[in-house]
Amino acid sequence: NAGVTQTPKFRILKIGQSMTLQCTQDMNHNYMYWYRQDPGMGLKLIYYSVGAGITDKGEVPNGYNVSRSTTEDFPLRLELAAPSQTSVYFCASSQLKGPNTEAFFGQGTRLTVV
Amino acid sequence: AQSVTQPDIHITVSEGASLELRCNYSYGATPYLFWYVQSPGQGLQLLLKYFSGDTLVQGIKGFEAEFKRSQSSFNLRKPSVHWSDAAEYFCAVDNDMRFGAGTRLTVKP
16 A cells, blocks of 8 residues: 655755645545644644645645645645745645544655755 | 643653653643654654543554543653664644654663
8 A cells, every 4th residue: 555655755946936745645535734844843734634625724834835636635835935944744644533543644755945 | 722742852761761751732622642653764653542441552662651631641651662762752632633843762772
């Protein structure tokens, strides 16, 4: 099973450039999440989605956009990259709320904005 | 809004010693609680979770955690640490998966 797949694994962007971080899961999970991880700051929730067509802001949504046109895919878009967006980004997915709720994580995308 | 706090940024223990990592949450009702581990350069892996029932939960790799409602805590424990346990550990709360800042564990030989 592939689980949660993120691409690319590494990327260097120039200030002002745009890019899309891809995330796809093959577990038919309804919930999907995007996090950023900065040293000493843990994981901060950027956006999440409870199902296709439904997205909502997390703790740190500014500078990012998401869409959820299918159950499988949850891309994260950076429109105007800034140095403050240098981070490691993780995508995760989980089933609906309930005792089996466990988030499965991708391997991460390391983004550097210069 | 619910939140989770991990008071210890970095902990160092000797191999074979016992370990306790602290996690405190702030929430009106009993939340769903999780502990995840992140090895260097890797994604996160679930260690254990608590939803209801027995307040002492067993997880993978010999870890356990105890939910204490009166203290709003969900501390992670292991009786004897192995060098391979060196990693970063995250506590998370509820279904929108808000994470604590993490505790980095170093294991001394």
